[in-house]
Structures are given as structure tokens and as C-alpha cells.
């Protein structure tokens with residue numbers, strides 16, 4: 001596993017990138033972080049920032065109506081923007097020039113790239129999506145729709161709330177334990193009804209289970225709650241928290 005990232009600034013827009021994803025010459029990606037001068041980011045503002053960073057029109061940045069589901073939207077050949085009204089928490093495309101965004105503020109953003117078939121995906125995985133194995137469902141759809149194989153995939157796991165700050169009760173730990181035999185490796189019991197879990201590593205484990213090579217999984221190991229200068233955090237900032245966006249596109 002590699003833990004590396006670069007902090008970028010495009011005309012004042014701040015974002016992180018993963019060097020191993022930058023090496024893939026047919027894509028561009030960005031993890032848009034807190035924009036220090038512009039206050040609380042909304043979805044519309046994030047699309048504008050993404051367009052600026054990727055040098056696109058705002059209409060080329062596609063988002064989905066995220067509802068903590070395990071539903072995956074597959075863009076068709078004509079698809080250029082937001083997919084549909086129903087809830088989706090991941091989307092996939094092999095279209096050129098459409099940027100797939102997912103919006104987060106503690107949840108885990110995951111970018112997946114199939115280097116062989118030239119397919120990209122952006123996934124939003126909070127605890128519910130993680131428990132529903134949304135990254136694995138996304139990979140299955142990449143295989144079903146585009147013939148993608150996990151061994152050809154490279155993944156980037158973006159900043160999310162860390163185990164240091166993500167305290168949960170049995171409402172969360174119950175379904176997680178049921179789903180993941182390996183949960184103990186990624187959770188610490190604090191007292192009778194409090195655990196700290198590592199959502200990034202549970203998602204990484206799902207990627208490994210599905211057949212991605214460990215060397216092809218890149219993790220930005222920064223806690224959104226621990227670094228208020230860099231990130232928004234729902235846990236830290238409450239319901240008024242700003243949002244960040246992970247975005248990937250085929251050039």
C-alpha cells in the first residue's frame with residue numbers, strides 16, 4: 001500500500017492528487033478539498049471548481065443524487081451530466097470528456113480506473129455504503145458492462161474520517177460485524193457500546209477481496225476531522241458542514 005498525495009493549487013482552487021493515478025495517461029482526477037477563501041462549498045460550487053481544475057465546462061461534470069445506497073449508475077454513450085433522480089452512490093463511464101464526481105464530508109471517496117478497457121468509476125462510501133459493499137458492486141458492474149477485470153484496475157481512496165475520530169455505536173457495528181468477518185482488524189472497542197472503525201481500510205479490504213492488487217491501491221491516509229484547515233468534516237462541523245468532491249474523467 002502506498003500513502004502518497006500531492007497538494008495542488010489551480011488558480012486558487014485547492015485539491016489533492018495521487019501520483020500513481022497521475023501516471024495513467026488517459027485520465028485526470030482530483031480530490032477537491034476545503035477552499036480556504038470561499039466558505040462552505042455546495043454541489044454547484046464544487047462543479048465549478050472541478051471544471052476549473054480539469055479545464056472543462058461545468059456541464060461536463062456529472063454528479064449523482066447520493067443517498068447512502070448501493071446503487072450504481074452506468075452512463076450510456078450520450079450521457080453528459082447528472083444521471084437520474086433516483087439515488088445512486090457510484091457511477092461508471094467509458095465516455096471521453098465527462099467527469100464523474102462524488103461529494104463527501106467524512107465518507108470515503110473511491111476512484112477506480114480500469115487501465116485495460118479504459119473505464120473509470122467514482123464511488124461514495126459512508127458506513128452504509130461500505131456495509132452494503134458498494135465498491136464491490138461497482139467493480140461487478142464495470143465487469144458486466146465493460147468487461148473490466150480487477151487485476152487491471154488501479155484505485156485511489158481519498159481523505160475520509162479516520163479511525164481516530166470515527167466513533168460508532170452498535171447500530172453501525174452490528175451490521176458491519178455481520179457483513180465482514182475481518183472487522184476486528186479494523187475496529188477498536190472503546191467501551192460497552194462504542195467502537196472506532198476504519199472505513200478506508202474496510203473499503204481497501206473489499207477491493208483486495210475482489211481481486212485488485214495491493215500495489216494498485218493508493219490511500220490518502222488523512223483524517224477529515226483532524227485537519228480542519230484542509231477538510232470539511234460532518235462529524236466535526238455538524239449539519240452545516242461544507243462538502244468536498246472526488247472527480248475522475250477520461251481525457
Ligand SMILES: [Zn+2]
Pocket residue numbers: 161162163164165166223224225226
Ligand atoms: Zn481524526
